[in-house]
Amino acid sequence: MSFKKLAIAVCAFLLPISPIGPTGMDMAMANVNAGGVQSPAQAKTDQPKPPEIERITAEELKAKLTKNEPVTIIDVRATDSYIGSNSKIKGAIHLKSRRLRTRLAFPPLKDVPRDRVVVTYCACPDDGTSVRAAQVLLEAGFKNVRALKGGWQAWLKVGGQVESKPKIM
Secondary structure (H helix, E strand, O other), X not given: OOHHHHHHHHHHHHOOOOOOOOOHHHXXXXXXXXXXXXXXXXXXXXXXXXXXXXXXXXXXXHHHHHOOOOEEEEEXXXXXXXXXXXXXXXXXXXXXXXXXXXXXXXXXXXXXXXXXXXXXXXXXXXXXXXXXXXXXXXXXXXXXXXXXXXXXXXXXXXXXXXXXXXXXX
């Protein structure tokens, strides 16, 4: 929106034309919308929805690992959750979720085949961080990405394999 259109909209909002007719804001917004600017309601419906992220249960993941199926597991737990724990899912790669996009260009993620099963997990009650990480991976061209339903707590409940975290020196 240009400064001129913004100024017209603000002035029109503050100074109604008449108490009976349309307000200046109505007229200004009609003018702005005629210029191709979408209202927030229109913008929401026009934007494509991100793909629905498939979930995998802890039991399903445990079965895949027991059968030695090739699976890449990415731990995107928040720093405090990760530090507060002594372990992680066996073989998992821990990354800060906000750095995932950048880390895709470097080993070990750079070397992961795009058609391999990739599972993300976090410790969020609604799996929010792992779902967002899965969306980033799908956008980067990975074909078979899933978020672990129930995350870290679900994995511990089913007695899934864990390993000690690497020691930081």
